[in-house]
Amino acid sequence: MTRAAYRYREYIIGPNLEPDAEPWTFAMKCTTCGEASEPGEEIQDAQEWAETHLKANPDHHHYREHVTRPYRAVPGAWQ
Numbered sequence: 001m002t003r004a005a006y007r008y009r010e011y012i013i014g015p016n017l018e019p020d021a022e023p024w025t026f027a028m029k030c031t032t033c034g035e036a037s038e039p040g041e042e043i044q045d046a047q048e049w050a051e052t053h054l055k056a057n058p059d060h061h062h063y064r065e066h067v068t069r070p071y072r073a074v075p076g077a078w079q
């Protein structure tokens with residue numbers, strides 16, 4: 001028979017706002033044809049991609065923005 005004791009620790013998982021966190025990235029996808037911009041750190045680049053795509057494809061009117069944000073688990077008290 002094995003005895004074991006376990007202690008539990010609560011964590012809070014939330015956006016990582018530390019200075020060394022990974023950067024947010026933005027990308028835009030055309031939901032008409034599936035083409036998408038490369039992810040980048042500037043939201044304006046994603047929006048400009050959509051404008052350029054619309055000019056080249058005047059009947060592509062629907063887009064989806066993809067935002068990637070880093071999260072981290074912050075340890076709380078031991079139980």
Ligand SMILES: [Zn+2]
Nearest residue numbers: 030032033060
């Ligand atoms: Zn398209």
